[in-house]
Amino acid sequence: MNSFTLTQAAAADEAVRDFAGHAGAAYLGGGTNLIDLMKENVARPTHLTSLGHLPLGDISSLPEGGLRLGALATNADTAWHPEVEKRYPLLSQTILAGATPQLRNMATDGGNLLQRTRCYYFSDLATPCNKREPGSGCAALHGQNRVCGVLGTSESCIATHPSDMCVALAALEAVVRVQGPDGERSIKFEDFHRLPGNTPQFDNTLKAGELVTAIDLPAQGYASNFTYLKLRDRSSYAFALVSVAVGLEMEGNTIKKARFALGGVAHKPWRDPAAEQLLEGQPASPDLFRQVAAKVFASAKGYEFNSFKIELGKRAIVRALKQATEMSQPLDSNAFLNSNP
Amino acid sequence: MSQTIATPPTIRLDSDVIGRPVSRTDGAAKVSGAAKYAAEYNVPNLWHGYIVSSPIAKGKITKIDAAAVLAIPGVQQVFSHENVPSLAWFDRSYKDDIAPGGSPFRPLHNADVLFSMQPVALVVAETFELARYAASVLRIEYAVDEDFNTDLEKARAAGKGFDAPKGKPGFLPPPKPKGDADKAFKAAPHQVEAAYTHHTQHHNPMEMFASTVEWLGDGKKLKIYDKTQGAGNTQQYISKIFGLSKEEAWVISKYTGGAFGSGLRPQYQSFLAVLAALELAHSVRVSMTRQQMFSMGHRAHTIQDLKLAADDQGYLQALEHHAFAETSQFENETETVVNWSGILYKCANTKFSYELAKVDVNTPADMRAPGAATGSFAIECAIDELAYKAGVDPLEFRRLNYTYRDPTEDKPFSSKRLLDCYQEGATRFGWDQRTPEPRSMREGNMLVGWGMATGCWDAAMQKTAAKASLTAAGHLTVSSATNDIGTGTYTIMTQVAAQTLGLPMADVTAVLGDTTLPPAPVQGGSWTAASTGSAVQAACQELGKKLLKLAQKMADSPLKGIAFEDVQFVDGHLRANEDIDRSVAIADVLATSGEATVEAESGAEPNPVNMLKYSMHSHNAVFVEVKVDEDLGTVHVTRVVNAVAAGRVLNPKTARSQVLGGTVWGISMALMEETFLDNNLGRYMNHNYAEYHVPVNADIHKIDVILVEEEDDHLNPLGVKGIGEIGMLGVAAAVANAVYHATGKRVRDLPLTIDKLL
Ligand SMILES: Cc1cc2nc3c(=O)[nH]c(=O)nc-3n(C[C@H](O)[C@H](O)[C@H](O)COP(=O)(O)OP(=O)(O)OC[C@H]3O[C@@H](n4cnc5c(N)ncnc54)[C@H](O)[C@@H]3O)c2cc1C
């Protein structure tokens, strides 16, 4: 770990200015990801703009019926917030499927969006990795790529975005509010994270020095028909191999509106609007779900150790849609977890 | 003669503690943080060493440019092969008590890189943070040798296997063949021929390997606080290499935060910390990082081929067990893998082999139930497969092929209550409710599977010494240089001493983990309770003899003329077996004698006659329920019954904990554990706790431990078999067998992760 200076910013514009005034600066949220990467010398900031004192921890209702999550609200406070639990239970469930209570108590909503990939090579300096060191190569391509992606990958990088929370935010069509040296702007969630292409060093579309100030949730929270299905190697404290967040608007057995996103399969939470459209206006049925699943993975490409994600992803979509339409609580992985606090 | 009255059996004396579920004597110290581990001794003026690990798997270091690093204020030295003083010359000086055959790895010995993450330099600085930073900017250049192979399958395909040589203490070569296995296999109506594999696993104890070496300033005298399973092993290793006397290399290891075999051999941080302390004449601590914990020994990746055949009744006709395991380029690490099949089942036609192949990784190491965990997974799955083929219930199949003698040595077992394990385990589990057909049990949309398996482990004992010392105030201290790796050694030493001298446990203190104490071997192989327990008992008996002599010197002693065998130590008194009125309080004996302390030293070792006459083993039977979500490939182990026969149980509470922990290990081996090796880079990649998976609480459901009563007079004076490893055995196979029962799918490659069950 290198030495660094640190400023405690008291307001968003102060933070943005502080960041701009220091070459090699990084924003520090809860630190659960950044500090680890600093210890491994993957991140080498020379200055930290600490966000801990920014007044951005609130969760508040928006005039049009939505909800604003301050960027500094912790993952735990968000998941257990009464309005989130009531109106966006999908988001609550998703956050609680991630990490551990200790980590969720520290992790901020803004930081969650910007956490780096869990591709093994990214955090091991002894290995080539284009995301860490552009141009050095991608060791995962022909290496241990079990945790890597199968959709939207490139020859440069096949990493996934590891967040659970972001999968729900994608399905909920959240909007990310940012403030930078050039002022404020809003980014649609689907435009926030990006595919690797040949610049995998960029995880998202933030411009240099831009600070995430809030995440806005639209009014529609799919509180009646939703599910988050996370498949992983153990029941907790493991990243998703594949996950699916679903929000549906139902009328009887007919799906009026469908939004779903996948985690663990791509460089960003994966949405497929054409597949969502296949569901809309249709009666829920296993056949339909299978058709939708096949469509999502039509362009998938598996690698040596992760091809299973294609079949698993399809089955996960079918199961998640079934759970969301029936709002059943079958004896699946998540149910096991709930019975064992 | 006066009347004799027997003590009514319902009254339990404070000193009657063997076999009672007493809590750990070190429990409070551990949960309150008072228990100190090797990296927690903050000796004055401590410098810190940070290990630099090789990024390449094979090659040579061509250049180390330390000048820039040495120029950083606070950096004291950079050690590498370029500036290490000439040390012991011969391989044998680097051999520790547990070393296998071959040339042990010598840290910083020369420019050669033999495995990825090999330590190549040590940066010493005034603070840990500075040392870590300085290590990150140290420039080392390598000439990479691309001609390496870390892939065991590839080595096998290339015909690189060779018969595992002898050389490692305790290694049993494969049993000799019997009958004609080929012919019997071909002739039998039911056959199983299958390959079983597991991949590399790392021990991952919570406590990182660390050594704090205190420079005592007096000549070359060092006080070495080491994370190890054997203070004595570290001492002899360090003293041979650095030419130190035992006084100069004083090793302390009071608490060990788990080790599971990884601490049997001294790890390289001990070497590096001692090197730095001697060279700099200063106290130094070296601690590994979690990532570096993946550079040490590991459970060897092993491929096992089994051929089993049975007749229509379910009697075994042929049994072949062949294992193929990895070792390093420089040592031949061996485990006893295939012998267990031969010990467990009666079969007239058997054939065994055990081969190694050299790959470019660090030498594998013993890991909880080494060899047996490997072998039992394969044989117990194959037996299950054969039982199905023969149409016999898997439990019944094992009963049919039960053996009362050890077929590999043609000796009777000193004791074997495996049938009781089967009986009690099956009853508790409800095995008779099982429907035999695969996929025949369901709950909601989950498939339910019930599987079982057997395990077997050595009941070993090692030569151990102990000392007992009683003060005039009546406090007894028992000591031995043994270790407590979390198994409960402090507690059972206290129990055995209290019972032997008739004192309450509160009046007894156990001391261990210090090379100035009477010598003891490493803690491992489940032999510590038997060895240290017996040694403590012997020392206390010697002390008892001294007390009797002193008592007999007392004026009007009621014990005059009585032999030691006819005296008992009960409730703080010495008294005649035949007459409880002939009694003297130990306190009075001490007071009258005028001695400040009474001491005795003694020891225990295996009985060679009984070792020749008997095969000594612990056994268990494991019953497992799994629930499988077939569409999604998820498995949950919802219920386990583990019935263990391990001789006399000194403390059912600590014993149960060992079996619980072992069961969790078995579930972990079955469902989660694998260190992913990148064969292009020759490097383990998931080298952290987030990506190397072991179970979390939510993965572990009901575990029922049954300690089956078993008496054994042939083992050791205490009748103890040890219980640290047996609990793990059979579990992985039982899980795999239950998954088959649930799904009809045989997965023979551990771990049973989602991708293999889709
Ligand atoms: C062992 C482990 C297991 C985990 N398991 C899971 C899991 O199963 N599922 C899951 O979803 N997550 C998991 N996590 C990840 C965890 O959710 C993230 O580490 C956390 O959300 C990051 O938030 P933070 O506030 O700590 O971010 P930090 O570590 O402070 O920052 C992360 C990144 O975001 C940047 N940043 C932070 N805040 C802002 C802001 N407001 N504006 C702009 N940039 C910002 C930082 O500069 C940094 O680059 C796990 C983490 C660990 C360590």
Ligand code: SF4
């Ligand atoms: S997949 Fe991406 S993160 Fe992983 S090694 Fe390749 S470039 Fe690096």
